[in-house]
Amino acid sequence: MSIDFIPLEYYTPIFFYTILLVVLFTFLELLTKGILKIKYGLLLVFAIVLYMGLRPISGFYFGDTSTYAQIFERYQNGFAITTTKDVVFHYFTMFCSTIMGVHSFFLICAFIYVFPLYLVSKKWFKQYWFYAFLLLVASFSFWAGGVNGVRNSMAGSLFLLGISRDKRLFQFLWILMAISFHKSMLLPTMGFVLAQFYNKPKHMIIFWLLCIPLSLIAGESWEVFFANLGFEDDRLSYLTQGNVNDDKFSSTGFRWDFLLYSSCAVYAGWYFIVKKGFNDKIYNWLFITYLVANAFWILVIRANFSNRFAYLSWFMMALVIVYPFLKERIIKQQSMKLGLIIVIYFAFTFFMNVILK
Incomplete structure (x- = not known):
């Protein structure tokens, strides 16, 4: 039915x-x-x-x-x-x-x-x-x-x-x-594991920011690098295939619009953790996991079907934004x-x- x-x-x-x-x-x-x-x-x-x-x-x-x-x-x-x-x-x-x-x-x-x-x-x-x-x-x-x-x-x-x-x-x-x-969950898993041992959101924000010029400077070199790491996963072939399927998501190269979209969660994490002093262990883990997964996408942003790599951070984006609102009274109104x-x-x-x- x-x-x-x-x-x-x-x-x-x-x-x-x-x-x-x-x-x-x-x-x-x-x-x-x-x-x-x-x-x-x-x-x-x-x-x-x-x-x-x-x-x-x-x-x-x-x-x-x-x-x-x-x-x-x-x-x-x-x-x-x-x-x-x-x-x-x-x-x-x-x-x-x-x-x-x-x-x-x-x-x-x-x-x-x-x-x-x-x-x-x-x-x-x-x-x-x-x-x-x-x-x-x-x-x-x-x-x-x-x-x-x-x-x-x-x-x-x-x-x-x-x-x-x-x-x-x-x-x-x-x-x-x-x-x-889905083996792609290895990426956010690595971010989550990293957060257990390196729970420093401020440093990870800097790392995320550095990935933007690194992606702009190195361009497709990052896609070739990650594709040659040896992981047995067909999805990594998207990194070097080019836009063979006329994928509209990646057809315009570096997606500043989607980078701006991704940055909303980064700004939220910075605002609550750095500016407002919101200290919550789980939120830090979630935020660092998001930063790691999204940073990877930034490095391979030109790849065919790069939306599939973006999803590895975007699926948790709403939680990064809303979490502090529902845990504490932090801001006026x-x-x-x-x-x-x-x-x-x-x-x-x-x-x-x-x-x-």
Whole structure:
């Protein structure tokens, strides 16, 4: 069963217009009532799971959805797993193909993508979890992650679930699961591990800033360097292929617009940690992880499909921005400013995904 009564060309815009209404309603509530416990939050969680998970299968409108459907159908027809990469995802797909149809499979994938974001928000922000969750689903890359980069997006959510756990064992197990779903999670994992031993956000901000001139000066040398490190991952071939698929994301070279977008989270971390003295161990870990992953993307920013490398930091960007707002009273008129940030943050998403389409 899928939601096939909605014309395909309207399916994605309906999602963004719905989130627009939720964002505006939340903004008005923040202006008039302040930061409150939102009672309808779980309704939004499961509505997104159902809407995303029960989408029709279309490669034209939903990117790699059709590719994943083909993989699922191959396993359903008895084909064996022939890859040694992202093996947990493939065993998961094969198992699902034996007990359910392809639409149920995508519904489960959407649940694995969306529900951990709720768990992370609930864990860190208690009764104010809704605002963090809303900012996560209002992110520029959220919808595309769920309908196009299915495997990567699930891995990102599992990674966030891992770093939100208190016990090291559960952190390790969930992060290992994330890497097994998509090996690219090794990059934010390296950032998270670094943060455990070098918990100095100020120094890491300087490192991030240095990567900008390094990328401008060295250009494509960084792409060649990382591609030749010896990692057995086909995604690194994107670094040296050039723009063979007319990828609009990278077709204009150094993306100053997306660098500016990424810098919003860097500025937020600097503002709260350096300027306001916000001292929170978990926030420092999250911020350093973001800086490491985003710095890598800056170095390879010209690569074909560089959006896939950008996603390795962008999936946690909303949390970097909203975390201090929901943990302490730091600034004057905090509720109003939180509302403005939610509106501005989603305005970029809406502009890029609806207005420019």
